[in-house]
Amino acid sequence: MxxxxxxxxxxxxxxxxxxxxxxxxxxxxxxxxxxxxxxxxxxxxxxxxxxxxxxxxxxxxxxxxxxxxxxxxxxxxxxxxxxxxxxxxxxxxxxxxxxxxxxxxxxxxxxxxxxxxxxxxxxxxxxxxxxxxxxxxxxxxxxxxxxxxxxxxDTLGILYNKDLLKKAGIAGPPATWDEFIADAKTIKQKTGAYGTYVNPDAYFLLPLLYSNGADMADTSSKKITISDDKAVTALTTAKKIYDEASMKVDFANAYQNMQTAFKNGKVAMLVQGPWSVSDDLTGPAFKGKESNLGFAPVPAGAGGTAQAPTGxxxxxxxxxxxxxxxxxxxxxxxxxxxxxxxxxxxxxxxxxxxxxxxxxxxxxxxxxxxxxxxxxxARPRVALPQVGSLFTPMQQNYAKILQGDESVKSGLDATAKQFQQLLPGYSVG
Missing domain, CATH: 3.40.190.10 (Periplasmic binding protein-like II)
Structure with a gap:
């Protein structure tokens, strides 16, 4: 690096x-x-x-x-x-x-x-x-x-199956992550479909970080912030979604399985981008009934603001x-x-x-x-020349956190230490 x-x-x-x-x-x-x-x-x-x-x-x-x-x-x-x-x-x-x-x-x-x-x-x-x-x-x-x-x-939002939400008695897409988890549980209970499928790619974690006021680093203060209290809140929420609201994730083929489950009507809501829509519309849940596919912003977190990365x-x-x-x-x-x-x-x-x-x-x-x-x-990622490299350690530790191999705090602390090797002159905030 x-x-x-x-x-x-x-x-x-x-x-x-x-x-x-x-x-x-x-x-x-x-x-x-x-x-x-x-x-x-x-x-x-x-x-x-x-x-x-x-x-x-x-x-x-x-x-x-x-x-x-x-x-x-x-x-x-x-x-x-x-x-x-x-x-x-x-x-x-x-x-x-x-x-x-x-x-x-x-x-x-x-x-x-x-x-x-x-x-x-x-x-x-x-x-x-x-x-x-x-x-x-x-x-x-x-x-x-x-x-x-x-x-x-492009950016990330919530893609959702309108029919499944309606069958579960849910009027519209969730506005907060707490609502997201609660709605996912209701959907599973009333329809048999899973509420969501967590994509374990670290890029898809960014909406949770941003909406809780967290980020990878702060360039103005030259501090690594991936392990601060706000980031811990974001990852704790991610872990809760994974444990309580998600279909079982196959980490080896997560994206493909996520897409298949959603377009087949086995999953109701995804954090996803516009690039997936053409594929979504080929599945039985949406083919010939394209209006069943709903679009909404990512939910807001403890920070009170819904934010997603700009691609x-x-x-x-x-x-x-x-x-x-x-x-x-x-x-x-x-x-x-x-x-x-x-x-x-x-x-x-x-x-x-x-x-x-x-x-x-x-x-x-x-x-x-x-x-x-x-x-x-939509908001940009932190403007660091090394930002692409930061995703590698974050990805590795995020997967360990989701699977229970590391606690949220220990996983983020490990990520922060690895960030320090990539960001000379930065301290851990």
Whole structure:
């Protein structure tokens, strides 16, 4: 695991900065060119699904080239699982990096801390930010600067089987975690179906942490907070849900079994994201009766606020690009309202712009269902370059807590100690 920027990486950052300032396309600090005068070739790395999503993006690229005939886009699909290491290797060496990258929001802080992506404040890529939903927009920030433009987004909410809740005599989805547990018990007693299925992936623990006022760490005070009293409350609730409200979890195949149980009508409520809906609608509980699938925000906890992590992708620009002005224009075009409407209609993904939620876009029940959830509850993960690495120890100890191999407090204390190895300079709060 990286514990800081190495000397080699630091030298690379300096080189990239020099390259960016001396490139033919201009830089964030130079006067932007008139768009009609911008020319050159840029390379775009796209991680969207090659079969189902990429064609819509490729069509937009043709529109961009028609609008800006002096700019050529070299489109390169890169598997999502490969892009992080591939980009970091290219950026560190200064060879073969793309000009524009479709970047997972969880990687923003790391790329920015290494100097691999350019700040976009004041560039053509980032004009009016007021149209973006707060959750996606906040994923682009690091140390007071903006390093990306939100492209597509998602968050977690409650997906539920309306028929099962009705049969149990429950008027609507739970507003608090205590109600969630109570409703789950009622559903089991009155319908025979389980109230929920706990996903043991640590990412799905975040709504419980956030809604109880807890988090992994506090960057302002440089404290690790994963073992504080609020986190203990959150994990105690998670353990209670697992023990009292969940179908038995097969930890080896948890996600697949969770999905199967839900779409077959054996589970009534899930903490889940919009990406699962297409699969949900293939099961007998929802196929041909799509309106039976309900959408609601995650419940609130002791903190009184329902919050869930923001997912999705931002477009970022390589700091060492020699065609920055063309890269800025491309980023602006691909994240415009018109482009986001096109992508939402063709791919069924959630737009990041408020103005993109047109009647045609929200005709998709999934998008209509998650729009208010996104606006009300989505928040970014803690802006740490190491945030991705923090999930590994948290995942390991969360599973032990759920299975009773560790107490809540001992499991969180162990997680905090492991966090200290990844966050030099941080103390345990």
């Amino acid at each position: 990286r514990r800081g920027i190495s000397i080699a990486a630091a030298v690379t950052v300096v080189a990239l900065s020099a390259s960016a300032c001396g490139g033919s396309g201009g830089s964030a600090s130079s006067k932007p060119k008139d768009p009609k005068d911008v020319s050159g070739t840029i390379t775009y790395w796209d991680t969207s699904d090659a079969a189902t999503e990429a064609p819509a993006y490729q069509a937009l690229i043709k529109e961009f080239e028609a609008k800006y005939p002096k700019i050529k886009v070299n489109y390169q699909p890169v598997p999502f699982t490969d892009i992080e290491q591939k980009f970091k290797s290219a950026a560190k060496s200064g060879k073969g990096a793309p000009d524009v990258i479709r970047t997972d929001v969880g990687l923003m802080a790391e790329y920015a801390s290494l100097g691999y992506i350019a700040p976009l404040d004041g560039t053509a890529a980032l004009k009016d930010t007021s149209d973006f939903n707060t959750g996606p927009m906040n994923t682009t920030k690091y140390n007071g600067k903006t390093y990306g433009v939100p492209s597509v987004t 999705g992708h931002d477009l970022t620009v390589y700091q060492g690009s020699r065609n920055l002005d063309a890269s800025y224009l491309f980023t602006q075009f691909m994240t415009s309202t018109a482009s986001q409407i096109t992508i939402a209609e063709k791919n069924g993904t959630l737009p990041t712009r408020k103005s993109a939620y047109t009647d045609a876009v929200t005709a998709d029940a999934k998008i209509a269902g998650f729009e208010p959830i996104l606006a009300k509850t």
